[in-house]
Amino acid sequence: MKPESGVKPRLFAILQKEFIHIFRDPRSLVIIFLWPILMVFMYGYAITFDIREIRLGLLDEDLSTASRDFVRDLTGSGYFRITQRFSSREGIEHGMLERRFTAALILPKDFGRDLRTVREVPVQLLVDGSNVTTATVAVNYLRSFYSLRTLELNAGTFRMPFSVEPRVWYNPDLKSAHFIVPGLVAVVMMMICALLTSVTLVRERETGTLEQILVSPIRPFEMVAGKVAPYILLALLDSAMVIVFSILVFHVPFRGNAAFLLAASLSYVYCALSIGVLISSRAKTQQVAMMAAMVMTFLPSFLLSGFIFPIASLPLVLQAVTYLVPARYFLVIIRSVMLKGVGMAALIKPFLFLLGFGTVVMAASVRRFKTNLED
């Protein structure tokens, strides 16, 4: 057995060197410090399901007081803005092809008269379906606008059987940023821990320096620990940064326990590292490692975790796959902690899953890593 006294300085040498690598490489600096902030602003502002000011083309064939009132009320809601007016159906399709508006509203000739005589009023909405999100929202807004108008017109003669009073908890204004921005922590941490560690480990092999390290008495464990530790630190720093930004800029609440979130983040980082080491044990070049990390970590964390797209709306096969995506569990934890203030007791299952996932993959990758050094 080797005297344990040697462990500390040897590990320290690897750590120190890794920090030099990170701070001298502009690419890693960008990924670690700039990219997360960029993501926060991009996703915080750009990805929003609260769509307003949908551009609308209008063909008012009636040109009555009733039709003008209808249009004024519709645009007054702020959801629609009229960008082009037509006097006939001609040109509507052309306008939509040129994306001058995403929906066109057609009020028929007898709009005002039909409204008075309470016959059915055929209002047509043409929607550009090439953007599904906007199309769906436009249709839904217009539907609820119709229902509201119907109720107003029938006031007094019509009894409402139900009255629904929705009250949304934890995110009362249904702000997308409250939902998206904390989720970014999951994507950013996965990226830094899995992508950067796998690339830095593979680089040692590619340049032959790994061999030089392995002829020294250093143990593979010290070597891997020393190389990944800086990324654990930086990943936690990044998540803190993202959380602070989401609180300060997007006013996302932080209702839960920070200590528990830290514990959950560490177990999530552990999963990410285990994937990173697994990739590095197989990839021969840095390029391959980078591609593998993108496919194995970034894409699933993005698409199959519920970060943006609801898991329930995925095909069944992909839904099954999401159970193996650590980000899925971490997202539940971070959203619950930040928005709902839920504590550990309610989140013990996803937390244990993260620990389990990390342990299984880490065991497999360390074994792979060791045998791989042999040949």
Next chain:
Amino acid sequence: MTPSYSVEVENLTRQFGAFTAVDRISFQVRDGEIFGFLGANGAGKTTTIKMLCGLLLPTSGRGLVEGFDIFTQTDEIKNHIGYMSQKFSLYEDLTVFENLEFYGGIYGISGESFRRALAKATAFTGLKEQYRRMTHDIPLGWKQRLALTTSLLHQPKVLFLDEPTGGVDPISRREFWKLIYMLADEGTTVFVTTHYMDEAEYCNRLSIMHDGRIVAVGSPQELKKRYGKKTMEDVFVDLIREKIREQA
């Protein structure tokens, strides 16, 4: 107990699947000598060195380095050997000094003991003026010296050099061999692989490898006498030709 042999190998074999890279080789390297491994690319030189350094487990045979078993005592071996690969395993984005500091660090050498080790190692290689330069900016000859210095910091008993002069200009090569002689004078055993014939002449003893086998061992003088040739190049070419004819 100090072994009179630095390296002792018997029937050492390494297979990769069906391919036998090293085929039942046996030889001894004496304490403090410069022992050369001469052979073409793919002859099995690097595989042999890797087995002796504990980087690769042999398939069969026996081997001792500084009296330690290459199958079971690789950790002890690693404390006593220095290794310089053909690639000059240096970090290009670190300064010369940072490279030295790092390689000292992974042997647990730091602080005062590092300064002492560095003074001793650079007394041979003279790197001081280069300390603050970025490694990717220094000429290949200096990189080679730096790689050598990093493998000397822990004062190894045996130094394994795998084609240490590949791609380096003739003057730097000669300078490098002067360093090897100085090290050997200090009592370090030097085990060096090469395919340069002039370098073969510099060795105390050498073994010629072909297709995973050792085809001849002896001092350059002995070998030239045995085969009636004037230069090592003639000995080598003749031997390999003969082997190829035998195989055909």
